[in-house]
Amino acid sequence: MIYLLIFSSCLIISFMGNTLRTFIAVDLTGEILKELIRLQSELKKSLKGRISWVEPENIHLTLRFLGQINDEQLNQIKKIVQEIAEKIKKFNIDLGVIGAFPDVSNPRIVWVGINFGFNHLNEINAELEDKLETINFAVGEKYFHPHLTIARIKSLDGENILPKITRKIQPKQLAETVDKLIIFQSELTPQGAKYTELFEAKLSK
Numbered sequence: 001m002i003y004l005l006i007f008s009s010c011l012i013i014s015f016m017g018n019t020l021r022t023f024i025a026v027d028l029t030g031e032i033l034k035e036l037i038r039l040q041s042e043l044k045k046s047l048k049g050r051i052s053w054v055e056p057e058n059i060h061l062t063l064r065f066l067g068q069i070n071d072e073q074l075n076q077i078k079k080i081v082q083e084i085a086e087k088i089k090k091f092n093i094d095l096g097v098i099g100a101f102p103d104v105s106n107p108r109i110v111w112v113g114i115n116f117g118f119n120h121l122n123e124i125n126a127e128l129e130d131k132l133e134t135i136n137f138a139v140g141e142k143y144f145h146p147h148l149t150i151a152r153i154k155s156l157d158g159e160n161i162l163p164k165i166t167r168k169i170q171p172k173q174l175a176e177t178v179d180k181l182i183i184f185q186s187e188l189t190p191q192g193a194k195y196t197e198l199f200e201a202k203l204s205k
Helices: 002-017 031-046 071-087 118-133 162-168
Strands: 020-027 049-053 060-069 091-103 106-114 147-156 175-178 180-189 192-202
Touching: 020 071, 020 192, 031 091, 031 106, 031 147, 031 175, 060 071, 060 118, 060 147, 060 180, 071 118, 071 180, 071 192, 091 118, 091 162, 106 118
Parallel strands: none
Antiparallel strands: 020 060, 020 180, 049 147, 091 106, 091 175, 106 147, 180 192
């Protein structure tokens, strides 16, 4: 009995060891990323408390969080992402307003929205949901809202002044071309999240 328990535990550990925590996203490397860094710098001057600011290299626009997946699922999802990318032409996005979840009066996640390109991103998300359903993948978020997370707030010192700040600080109207979809691995470490690119699919010209 002891042998069976140990053997079973080893099997479970082995199986879990083959899974990866992953998500599908659009990466940013140009002027938009520089603008997000500027916005973070401005917000840091006024917002104080237990705040985790997203490192610039970790800022991305998540299209679909996948969670823990195994090698077989990863290969299936690679094919899905490739199929979708081949049907979509490159498009531009620009930045919208600064917002927060659940809202600016009770901020936990501070983000920058998308203005132009919002509909394109929603269409990609909807296509991903449809395709993932064909491989019996768990349903994602009910409402998809394209955004770029720049900070996570545990608590603020003093009065919440984010509503006042967002009336004064807004992103510059900069555009960037989305030309590929990427599957990332997300590793949670004591130093923070570490993202590794696993697969990329270029959009159609």
